[in-house]
Amino acid sequence: MMETLFYGAAVIALAATLAALTRTNATHALIYMILSLLAVAVIFFLLGAPFAAALEVVIYAGAIMVLFVFVIMMLNLGEEGRARERAWLGGRSWVAPAIIAALLLLEMVLALSHVRDTTSGLMVAPKQVGLTLFGPYVLAVEIASMLLLAGLVGAYHIGRRFIVRRREHH
Amino acid sequence: MTSIWLIPLFPLLSAAVLLLSAGRMPRSLAAVMGAGSVGLAALCVAVTALGFPGGREAQEVTLWTWMAVDDFTPRIAFYVDGLTLVMMSVITGVGFLIHLYSIEFMWDDDSFCRYFAYMNLFVASMLLLVMADNLLLLYLGWEGVGLCSYLLIGFWYRDPANGRAARKAFVVTRVGDAAMALGLLLLFTELGTLDIQPMVAAAREQWPVGATLPVLATALLLGGAVGKSAQLPLHTWLPDAMAGPTPVSALIHAATMVTAGVYLIARTSGLFLLAPATLEAVAWIGLLTLLLAAFTALVQTDIKRILAYSTISQIGYMFLALGVSAFASGIFHLMTHAFFKALLFLAAGAVIHCLHHEHDIFRMGGLRTRLPVVFWSFVIGAAALAALPLTSGFYSKDAILLSAWEMPGIGPWLWAGGLLGALLTGIYSFRLVFIVFFGEAHTEPDRRPGWRIALPLVVLCVLSITGGWFALPLAGIFPARGHGEISHAVEYISIATPLLGLFIAWLLYLGRRIDPARFAESAAGSSLRDFWFHGWRIDALYDALLVRPFTALTHWWRNEPVDALYNGLVALSRWGHRGLAALQTGELRWYATATAFGLLLLLAVMLRNAP
Amino acid sequence: MDGLQVPLDHVLLLAAALFSCGLMGLMLRRNIIFMLMSLEVMLNSAALAFVAAGAAWGQADGQIIFLIILSVAAAEVAVGLSLVLQIQRRFRTLDMDQANRLRG
Numbered sequence: 043m044m045e046t047l048f049y050g051a052a053v054i055a056l057a058a059t060l061a062a063l064t065r066t067n068a069t070h071a072l073i074y075m076i077l078s079l080l081a082v083a084v085i086f087f088l089l090g091a092p093f094a095a096a097l098e099v100v101i102y103a104g105a106i107m108v109l110f111v112f113v114i115m116m117l118n119l120g121e122e123g124r125a126r127e128r129a130w131l132g133g134r135s136w137v138a139p140a141i142i143a144a145l146l147l148l149e150m151v152l153a154l155s156h157v158r159d160t161t162s163g164l165m166v167a168p169k170q171v172g173l174t175l176f177g178p179y180v181l182a183v184e185i186a187s188m189l190l191l192a193g194l195v196g197a198y199h200i201g202r203r204f205i206v207r208r209r210e211h212h
Numbered sequence: 213m214t215s216i217w218l219i220p221l222f223p224l225l226s227a228a229v230l231l232l233s234a235g236r237m238p239r240s241l242a243a244v245m246g247a248g249s250v251g252l253a254a255l256c257v258a259v260t261a262l263g264f265p266g267g268r269e270a271q272e273v274t275l276w277t278w279m280a281v282d283d284f285t286p287r288i289a290f291y292v293d294g295l296t297l298v299m300m301s302v303i304t305g306v307g308f309l310i311h312l313y314s315i316e317f318m319w320d321d322d323s324f325c326r327y328f329a330y331m332n333l334f335v336a337s338m339l340l341l342v343m344a345d346n347l348l349l350l351y352l353g354w355e356g357v358g359l360c361s362y363l364l365i366g367f368w369y370r371d372p373a374n375g376r377a378a379r380k381a382f383v384v385t386r387v388g389d390a391a392m393a394l395g396l397l398l399l400f401t402e403l404g405t406l407d408i409q410p411m412v413a414a415a416r417e418q419w420p421v422g423a424t425l426p427v428l429a430t431a432l433l434l435g436g437a438v439g440k441s442a443q444l445p446l447h448t449w450l451p452d453a454m455a456g457p458t459p460v461s462a463l464i465h466a467a468t469m470v471t472a473g474v475y476l477i478a479r480t481s482g483l484f485l486l487a488p489a490t491l492e493a494v495a496w497i498g499l500l501t502l503l504l505a506a507f508t509a510l511v512q513t514d515i516k517r518i519l520a521y522s523t524i525s526q527i528g529y530m531f532l533a534l535g536v537s538a539f540a541s542g543i544f545h546l547m548t549h550a551f552f553k554a555l556l557f558l559a560a561g562a563v564i565h566c567l568h569h570e571h572d573i574f575r576m577g578g579l580r581t582r583l584p585v586v587f588w589s590f591v592i593g594a595a596a597l598a599a600l601p602l603t604s605g606f607y608s609k610d611a612i613l614l615s616a617w618e619m620p621g622i623g624p625w626l627w628a629g630g631l632l633g634a635l636l637t638g639i640y641s642f643r644l645v646f647i648v649f650f651g652e653a654h655t656e657p658d659r660r661p662g663w664r665i666a667l668p669l670v671v672l673c674v675l676s677i678t679g680g681w682f683a684l685p686l687a688g689i690f691p692a693r694g695h696g697e698i699s700h701a702v703e704y705i706s707i708a709t710p711l712l713g714l715f716i717a718w719l720l721y722l723g724r725r726i727d728p729a730r731f732a733e734s735a736a737g738s739s740l741r742d743f744w745f746h747g748w749r750i751d752a753l754y755d756a757l758l759v760r761p762f763t764a765l766t767h768w769w770r771n772e773p774v775d776a777l778y779n780g781l782v783a784l785s786r787w788g789h790r791g792l793a794a795l796q797t798g799e800l801r802w803y804a805t806a807t808a809f810g811l812l813l814l815l816a817v818m819l820r821n822a823p
Numbered sequence: 824m825d826g827l828q829v830p831l832d833h834v835l836l837l838a839a840a841l842f843s844c845g846l847m848g849l850m851l852r853r854n855i856i857f858m859l860m861s862l863e864v865m866l867n868s869a870a871l872a873f874v875a876a877g878a879a880w881g882q883a884d885g886q887i888i889f890l891i892i893l894s895v896a897a898a899e900v901a902v903g904l905s906l907v908l909q910i911q912r913r914f915r916t917l918d919m920d921q922a923n924r925l926r927g
Contacts, residue, residue, distance in 0.1 A: 044827050052837045059841055059864055063848035068856055075860055082871055089834070089878040090826020094886045098870075101893055106863065106900050113904045114856060117911055126918075130853045139850035142808050143843040149815045150839035153822075157832040162881040165825050174883040175890070182887070186894040193898025201905030203912075798923030800858065805850045 048088050055081035066127035068114045072107060079103040090165035216273055216292055219256045219300065220343065222249040224336035230329035237325050246328030247311035250335050254304035261297055264685065270296075272345065286406060289345035294685035298543060299342040299475055302550045306467045307335050309668035313558050314459040316664035317565055321457075327367065331463070334360035338468050342475060347396050347406040350476070354392070354440065357469045358385055364464060365456040374455045381449040388439015388446050395432030399483075402429070412482035419486050426486040433480060434490055434497075437473030441527050444501040448751050450524055454516040458561030461516060466523050466557050467550035474530045474546055478539050481690060485537065492622070495535025499629045502528030504748055506636035510643070511745045514571045515560050518644050521747075522597065523553055525633060529612055532630060536623070538615035539690040545608035548679045552596035552605055555672035559589040562665050563648065566657040573644065578653030585661065587649050589669040594645050596676040598638040598710040604679030606710075609634065613706045627702070631709050638713020639720075646721040826878060834875040841868035854917050855910060859903050866896045 055078050062074035079102050086095035175183060226249035230242060237245075270293035278286045292300075311331060318327050337356025344350035366378030400406050402425055403414045419426045437443075442450040442465075453465050464470070477484060477494065484491055505525035512518045526549050533542035563579065563586055564571060580587045596605035613634070617627040661669075743749060795806075845864030852858055870892045877885015907917070914921055 045829065048827060048829055052833075056837070056840055056844070059844045063844060063852070063857065063861060063864070068854070071857065071860060075863070078864070079867065082867060085834075085837075085871065086874055088827050089829070089875060091874050091878055091886050091889075094870075094874050094889050097890065097893060101897065102863075102867065106897055109900055109904055110856070110860065113907060116908070117856075117917070119917075123917075127854060130918075131851070135851060138805060139847045142805065142812060142850065143847035146808065146812055146815070146846060147839060147843040149812065149819060150842070151836065152819055153815070154832050154835050154839065157835065159831040159879050160828045161826065161831055161834070161875065161878040163826050163828040164878075164881040166877065166881065166883050166886060171883040171886050175887050179884075179887050182891055186891055189898050190894055193901045197901035197905040200902065201908050796926055798926030800855075800919045800922070801850060801853065804846075804858075808846055808850060 044088065048085060051081045051084040051088070054078075055085065064131070066124045066131065068119055068123070069111070072110055072114065075110075076103045076107050079107070089161055090163065092165070093168040093171045096168075216256070216260055216271060216290055216343070217275055219253045219260075219304070220336045220339040222252045222256075223332040223339070225249070227329050227332035227336060230325050230332065233325055235323065235325045239319070239324050242325045242328055243315045246332055247308065247315060249332055250304060250308045250311050253335070253339070254301075254308045257297070257300045257304045260292070261301065264294075264297060270294075274345075278348070283404070284400070286346050286348040288349060289407075290343040291345040291408065292343060293689060295475075295478060295543065295689050296342050298547060298684055298686070299471075300339060302547055303335060303338050303342065303468050306550050306554050306672075307463060309671055310459050310463045310467075310554060310558065312664055313462075313561070313668045314457075316662050317459055317561060318457065323367070327364075327457070330360055330363045330367070331460070334364065334464060334469075338472070341472055345407055345409075347399065347408060347411070347480075350408075350479075351392070351396060354389065354436070354472065357464070357472060358382065358389065358440070361385075361453070361464050361469055364460040365453045367456055367460065371455075377449075377452040377455040381453045384446050384449040385439040388436045391432045391434075391439070392436025395429050395436065398425075398429045398432060408479060412480065415483055415486060421486050422488055423486070426483055427489050430480070430484050430487040430490040431493070433476060433483070434494060437476050438497065439473075440476075441470050441473030441531070442524050443473070443497050443528060443531060444504060445750070447501060447505070447524050448747065448754060451517050451520045451747065454514070454520050458516065458557060458564060461520070462554045462557035462561065465520065466553035470523060470527055471530070471546050471550070474527065474534065474542060477531075477534050478543055478690075481534075481539050484534075485691070491535050491537060493535075494531050495616075495619075495622070495626060498528040498531025498533075498535055499626055499633075500528075501525070502532065502633040503629060503636075506633050506640065507744045508747050509640045510636060511741050513573055515563065515573050515576075515644070515648065516557075516571060518573070518640060519553070519556055519560060522556075522637070522641065523549075525637065526553065526597070529609060529630065529633070532616060532626060533612040536615050536619040536626065537691070538612060540684065540686045541608065541611040541615055543686060544684055545605075545612055547682070547684070548596065548604035548608040548676070551672055551679045552593045552603075552676040555589055555669065555676055556593035556597065558665070558669055558672065559586050559593060562586045562589075562661045562669070565665070566659050566661060567655050568658055570655050573647045575654045576648045577651040577655075578649070579657065580649040582653065582657050583661070585666050585669060589673055590645055590649065592673045592676050594641040597641045598713060599634060600638075600710050600714065601707060602677070602680075604676050604681075606707075607680035610703075610706055614703070617702055631706065634706075634709045635713045635716075638710040639717045642714050642717035643721050646717060650722055831875060831879050835872055838868045838872040838875065841865075841871065853919055855907050855919050856917065858919065859900065859907070862903075863896060863900070866892060 058074045058078035058081060062071045062078060065071035065074065079098060083095040083098040083103070086092075086098055226245045230237065230245060233242075270291055272289065272291050274287050274289040276288050278288050311328070314327065314331065318324055321327065334357060337353045337360060339353075341350055341353025341357060344353060362378045362382045365381055366374045368374050396406065399411060403411050403418065405411050405414065415426060439446040450465060450470070454461055456464075484494070502525045505521045505528065509518050509521035509525065512521060526545070530542045530545050530549070533539070533545060563576065563583065566583060566586075567576065570576060592603070596603040599605040599609040613627055613630050616630055617623050619626060746752065842865055845861045845868060848861030848864065849858055852861065870889045873885045873888040873892065875885070877883065877888075910922065911917060
């Protein structure tokens with residue numbers, strides 16, 4: 043029965059992702075995206091990675107997607123935004139992306155065709171994750187923290203409202 | 213005993229000084245330098261000749277080694293034997309007279325210094341040519357005289373026609389020079405040396421008579437001689453070369469440069485004797501040329517062109533002599549021809565000079581009383597040219613005809629042809645005299661010739677008459693040639709023919725017994741006349757056969773198809789560049805697609821190579 | 824609670840499919856917001872693959888890498904969205920095909 047839960051969550055994740063990427067309304071796409079992330083969190087939980095599942099929900103869906111929401115609200119795309127998106131999602135532009143993505147999927151399927159393992163079924167507790175993190179991977183923690191600092195400063199600086207000069211840039 | 217290297221040095225130094233003076237030298241000084249240097253050289257030649265041992269002995273003087281490459285070490289060295297002495301005497305003697313004449317002739321010209329510079333350079337080169345010990349130095353002189361010929365034909369360069377004539381002369385002789393260079397290469401490769409005497413000796417040892425190699429080598433040398441001496445088929449440049457000043461025509465295109473070919477064959481006679489086929493070719497070339505030129509001279513109207521064709525014809529006689537192995541007779545005729553042809557050219561120049569540059573003989577006339585010195589010069593010159601008895605030309609031409617008669621096999625034909633040529637020579641030379649100096653005067657002379665013109669004319673008159681009595685120191689250089697029994701009939705016919713020519717000319721042009729104009733106006737006559745007038749249409753033949761295809765080819769090639777290859781490469785790289793630049797659209801989507809595509813290919817490769 | 828024992832290739836297949844979807848979205852959409860969203864999808868799928876691998880080995884390394892990926896995604900989104908704001912101000916449009924001034 044748990045396996046069906048897994049496959050159901052997988053289908054939901056896939057469908058939600060597809061939906062998210064084909065919407066014209068940005069907000070709708072975001073909601074579908076959050077749905078997809080939640081489904082993936084369920085999958086994490088089922089695989090015995092509760093810490094990863096919690097982080098997925100809290101940080102990915104809860105912080106990163108919320109950032110998206112803020113910006114979209116700020117940009118205020120509106121009805122004409124949706125009309126533009128509809129225009130851009132016209133017929134001919136699907137051909138090349140679809141073909142390339144399909145071929146890539148095919149290749150990855152071929153590459154994965156001889157994997158014979160199964161997941162172990164063990165649960166890896168947060169405590170173990172914490173011990174490993176601040177054990178062998180402590181350098182990665184430091185680097186990640188520096189990365190986040192850089193992201194913070196960069197985002198603040200780039201997002202500032204500069205004095206817009208009268209001269210137009212072309 | 214003077215050092216013989218002084219002889220070419222005087223004119224060479226004078227030429228250098230005159231060239232470097234860039235025309236700023238006062239005229240009198242230039243005249244003294246120009247004529248004086250050649251005069252000094254003539255004096256040195258005279259002194260050398262007086263002290264000359266005669267016979268087989270020759271002087272050899274080595275100045276320095278020109279270059280030393282492996283076993284090829286030509287030297288700047290002079291070899292003076294009897295043959296060289298004859299040539300040097302002619303060059304400096306006649307040359308000095310012509311330089312003296314030029315002072316007055318060219319006095320009004322702006323480029324007085326340049327003229328004498330080129331003339332001296334020419335004399336120096338010609339002396340180098342005849343005094344050279346080895347064929348390489350001879351070739352240096354050969355090229356030098358070719359250069360000076362070009363410079364002097366195109367002396368009045370502001371008229372493009374003169375430049376064309378000079379270029380024509382240069383290009384046509386170049387064809388011969390190329391053949392000669394090949395001949396030199398062949399001789400060096402086979403015999404190992406270019407020094408003339410050792411080379412001929414080596415050839416005698418190595419090559420049997422009639423073998424292919426001597427025939428080939430001598431044929432190539434003959435090519436060079438034919439070009440320089442204006443024989444068939446490379447004779448078309450000489451009539452056009454009359455565009456230069458008349459003393460130039462006298463010196464270069466009558467007395468000296470055009471005889472360089474004859475000298476070459478005579479100097480390497482040892483080689484030519486090993487190749488009877490080539491000698492026969494020489495004889496036939498001489499015969500055909502002398503006849504062709506004689507017919508053409510019959511109908512010319514420009515006074516200098518008549519003399520030019522006459523020169524071609526007379527050199528044909530020299531070639532005929534060489535071809536029947538009568539080398540000494542050929543050189544003898546070379547000397548006498550230098551005298552009377554220079555005389556005729558200088559006299560013609562005096563006529564042109566005094567008639568303010570009139571060249572057409574039918575616009576002259578009656579000059580017998582007005583320019584007496586010139587008239588007598590012309591008469592004596594024409595008599596020598598026609599080989600009337602007791603003139604110098606008579607002795608030399610007679611010797612040639614008799615030697616031709618004696619040749620086994622083709623001899624009588626050669627003799628008959630030479631005889632016909634003599635007849636025609638008589639006709640055209642006296643035609644010239646009668647038209648220019650008798651009858652009514654169409655143009656009055658506006659000045660008299662001065663002493664600088666008259667003196668050389670007089671000296672040359674004397675030489676044209678007495679030249680036949682000189683004994684040339686040619687014994688021992690050429691194989692002895694005794695004359696066998698020749699029937700007196702042959703001799704008498706040979707003597708009588710020029711007189712017959714004189715008589716016919718009198719009939720046509722002076723006595724007016726037969727009117728040549730009636731024949732010339734008829735249909736057959738006028739076409740024949742036109743044919744002869746244009747040199748048997750050989751110029752037209754060359755134009756159609758060689759010049760037109762060449763210019764068509766260059767015209768077709770003017771877009772440089774070989775360049776198109778390189779331009780094509782450039783175009784290809786530009787096309788590639790533009791193509792690649794087009795890939796950089798600046799759009800994010802496009803870059804993402806490209807990255808995905810690359811990823812696709814990469815995974816495909818990895819999947820192929822994976823186990 | 825213990826985890827499931829699922830064939831690993833199925834999970835990885837899911838990750839591959841999600842990745843392809845994200846890639847297609849990146850190539851397909853012109854709006855920069857959607858492109859960033861597609862990037863998030865691709866990052867998410869990579870994270871899924873790592874966690875699945877960690878679960879296959881029964882070790883914590885997969886989740887740790889997941890954590891690192893999460894940090895990267897967070898930093899990238901922060902900077903990316905501020906860039907979006909600047910683009911909106913300068914170009915007055917979010918169409919990425921208009922922002923081609925770096926073309927060659």
